[in-house]
Amino acid sequence: MQTGRAPEGLKPTTIPGWTYPAKPRHEEGPGLAARGIFNSAVVDAAGNVYSGDASGRLSRIAPHGQGEVIHDTRALIDTTPLLHKGFLYVACGDGYIWRWKAGSPASKWFGAPLEPGAFINWFEGHLGVDSxxxxxxxxxxxxxxxxxxxxxxxxxxxxxxxxxxxxTWSLACVDPASGRLFMGNNAMRVLDPQARNVYAFSADWQPLWSFATDGSVVASPAWDRGRLFAGSFDGYLHAFDAATGQRLWKFATGDHLYASPAILSNGLVVQASCDGCVYAVEPGDGTLAWRYDMPLRQPFRSSPAVGAGDRIWLGTGDGRMLVLDDQGMPLALHPLGVAGPRRQVNASPAVAPGGMVIGDSEGALHLVPWRVASGPSAPPEAEPAAPAGWSAALYPTDPWGVVSAQPPHHARPGEALCFTLDARESDGSGSTRTIGLLDTVQAWPASHWHARISGDRRYVIVEQGPGCTPGEVAPLKLHVTWRHSPEREGLRMHGGVAGPAFTTACEIPILRTSVAGREPPAMLWFQRIAMSLPALLPSYNQIGFETLVYGITRVCALKSGEWLYLCTGWLPDGSPDIATGVRFPMRGRWDAATGTLQLRGQGVYSALNGFATHMHSFALTCWFDADGTPSASPVLRIAYAPSGVHFYGPMLEALGMGDDQHPIEVFGSGEIGTWPAQGPALPGLHWTLDAASGDMVVHCGPDVRLSPVQLALVVQDEHGEPVTMDYARATGRVTVSGQVLLRLSRPAGMDGPWSKACQVWVVADGVPVPARFGN
Structure with a gap:
């Protein structure tokens, strides 16, 4: 039924809380760093906990916290394991379902093919059981x-x-009387007028009815007393007559819904939203019974679990476990002690005899004991003070998506800052979060800062100007105009009423560092990418970002004193690379006095999971210590219009993420490290010009064995500037007699053969090799 409620016969035990650690860091390396937990655990009758993580580990943890890895699938696990008829099943990102039984090794039980029209064959949907x-x-x-x-x-x-x-990511729920099954789907009508995303099937798997909301339904629906409840990426909780499919009502929240609804014993439907609120809704007519607002706009992606006494447990966007009573009053905001910067808890809690078990985005699993709900273990913060009427504030947001009430303590040289809009309506006694949209943001002084509003108008990115000097304190003022009460089509907002303008002011020390005399790094690895904003991005593809690995190789110096770098997708361990369409040049500006490397690609073409994106810019800023070690939390910024995204562009625009006049602004981070070049130039590497077609063909020597991912090209024009083109599509790969050959076609619009004034660089195994015309 997927009510999220603990069984009536549960007998809680009193044991201390525990943490089962993430995969050890010494087991990691480029392409091996994935480890986050984005699903729920499952608990057997003896209290043993089973959980998978993005590294492919399937673990069993005893009731008191002693654990072991029972199998390494070597493929990401984004799904909740299933215990059924004496076996443990786990579905993986390699397209296989593995089956395990105590005393026997795990084995591949079922494999899903890559069907025509699909991009991937990952198992991201949870395994269920029919009637x-x-x-x-x-x-x-x-x-x-x-x-x-x-x-x-x-x-x-x-x-x-x-x-x-x-x-299909949702887990099917079942009407226990009729055996009917219900599930959601990611489809959107804007991509296919016939698309539906809520489905009902008979007990013998025949379609009964379907319905289309204005956004994907990725969460699992809940069935209760003849009604079906499903949250959608259109920002609404939808209620249906489970027998006929007639929609009974829809309830609006302020952002998309990633979490599944839960049902209290009195029938109230509890829905957590990425707007930072938890809602309890009357099942009969969809009216609001109560709501809880997180003091700051931390998105909820964790599905609520309901324990004894109808207490509601769920993970928060800042690394805690929230416990509410059945009236929405906070009992605890319990810190989980997430060991790393990825504090957003997107996994859902599971009921165990000793408490609630939940995983974090750094790959650890936590048991939060029942006693936490007896009173606040960390006092809940007071909500921001708000005068009567409409008000708004900007709150600093780090590259991992965590919002703070405190101004930035400092900024590194060249570091972009992000601020999230929090809009409220108040009657003087308390405030209620509402939808607010930024109109304008003016940054002052203009010599120090430049502000860019996101395409969805929910946050602003502030970049440093030449006036920000390392070692000095830079004043920052942001003058903001905004709107409330907009009209909406799903999450696409327009119109609205002007709210009272406001100004945010703070002083930000710009850090001083010194690494004078060093050259920029020869090769970087950028992995475990967190595209935190817009908030919709991690909800759609957090597990995919977790496995991305970019290799960034220094190619040569440019005439302007900058450096040419080439970014490629590469998994050195030979496992499948979902980013093989990532190949584009970037200009690297290196400041040896501060150890700052600012990489920026303009007009970037890239591909991911089978669809291409044309980005206005792809920028990565990172900092290095005196010994060349990169510091934590680089800043990633990407800007693109929905029209530049193959296939999914109309969907992004329909979901309110931006349009051609208001580009999507991505703000995030990841893990970064340096990697030595792999050795001297490869023997026998050369290339020739096909005079008839104007194509370039790169050849490897007969003794060279390279995987296709390890070979890439970049071209400089006659002025030494990198040529912007879709390298992924223009580069073809063939193998002849064991040789890997690359064929680079001319960019669109170029007439005639390549100019001999061009310079072509072949990056092979991390080593840039200049290629020349002729043999």
Missing amino acids: KGNIVAPNDNFRVYFLDPETVSSRSPLLHAVDMKDQ
Whole structure:
């Protein structure tokens, strides 16, 4: 039924809390750093906890916290394990479902093919069980599989498959009386007028009804007393008559819904939203019973779990466990002690005898004991003071998406800052968060700062100007005009009423560092990428970003005193690389006095998961200590228009993320490190010009064995400037007699053959090699 409520017969035990650590850091390296937990754990009758993480580890943790890795799938796990008929099943990002039983090794039990029209065949949807005891397995290949758990290894467990319009991430819920199944789907009508994203099936898997909301339905719906409740990326909680599919009502929140609803024992529907609020809604008519506002706009992606006494538990966007009573009053905001900067807890809690178990985005698992709910273990903050009427404030937001009430303590040279709008309506006794949209933000002094409003008008990025001098304190004033009460189509907002303008002022020390005399790094690895804002991005693809790895290689000096770098997608351990379409040049500005490297690509073409994106800019700023070690938390900024995104662009615009006049502004971070070049130039590497086609062909010597991901090209024009083009599409790869050959086609609009004044660089195994015309 997916009510999220603990069973009536649960007998809580009194044990201390514990933390099961993430994968050890010494096991990591470029391409091996993924480790976050984005799903729920599952608990057996003895209190043992089972959980998977993005590194592929499947772990079993005893009730008191002693754990072991029972299997390493070596493929990301984004799904909740399933305990069923004596076996543990786990669905993975390699397209396989693994099956394990105590005393035996895990084995691949079922594999999903890459179906025509689909981009990937990952299992991101959670495994469920239908009324007949068969396993329901949704996949990213636009299919949902029904599998026979009695199958032995000599035959396929596949019983039936249902075609869907898009990826299915939700877990199917079941009406226990009729056996009907219900699930969500990622499809959007803007991409396909026939698309639906809420589905009902009979007990024998035949379609009964479907419905289209204005956004993807990625969370699991809940069934209770003949009604179905489903949250959508359109920002609404939808209620349906489960038998007929008639929509009974919809309830508006201020942002998209990633979390699944939960049902209290009195029937109230509890829905957490990425607007930072938890809502309790009357099931009959959709009216608000109560709401809880996080003091700051931390998004909720964690699905609520309901324990004894209808106490509501869920993870927060700043690394804590929130506990509410059945009236929405906070009992605790318990810090989880997340060991790293990724404090957003996007996983959902699971009920265990000793308390609630929840994973964090750094890959650790925590048991929060029941006693935490007996009173605040950390006093809940008071909500921001607000005068009667409409008011708003800007709150600093770090590159990992965590909002703070305190002004920035400092800024590194060249560091961009981010501020999130928090809009409120107050009657004088208390305030209520509401939808606010930025109109204008003017940064002062103009010599120090420049402000850019995001495409969804929810946050602003402030960049440093030449007036910001290391070692000095820079004043910053932001004068803001904004709107409230906008008209909306899902999350696409327009119009609204002007709110009272305000000014935010602070003083920000610009740090002074010194690494004089060093050259910029020869090769960088950028991985575990966190695209924190817009808030919709991590909800759509957090697990995908977790596995991305970019290699950034220094190619040569430019005439302007800057450096040419080439960014490529590369997994050196040989595992599948979802970023092989990432190949573009960047200009690197190196400040040896402060150890600051600012990398920027203009007009960047890139591809991810089968669809291409044309970005206005891709910028990465990172800082290095005197010994060349990069400091934590580089700042990532990307700007692009929805029209520049193949296939999914109309969806992004329909979800209010931006348009061609208001580009999408991405703000985030990741893990960065240096990597030595792999050695001298490769023997026998040369290239020739095909005079007839104007194409360039790169050849490797007969003894060179390279994977296609390890070979890339970049071109400089006759002025020495990097040529902007879609390198991923223009570069073809073929293998002839064991040789890897690359064919680089001319960019669109270039007539005739390549000019001999051009310079072509071949980056092979991290080593830039200049290529020349002729043999």
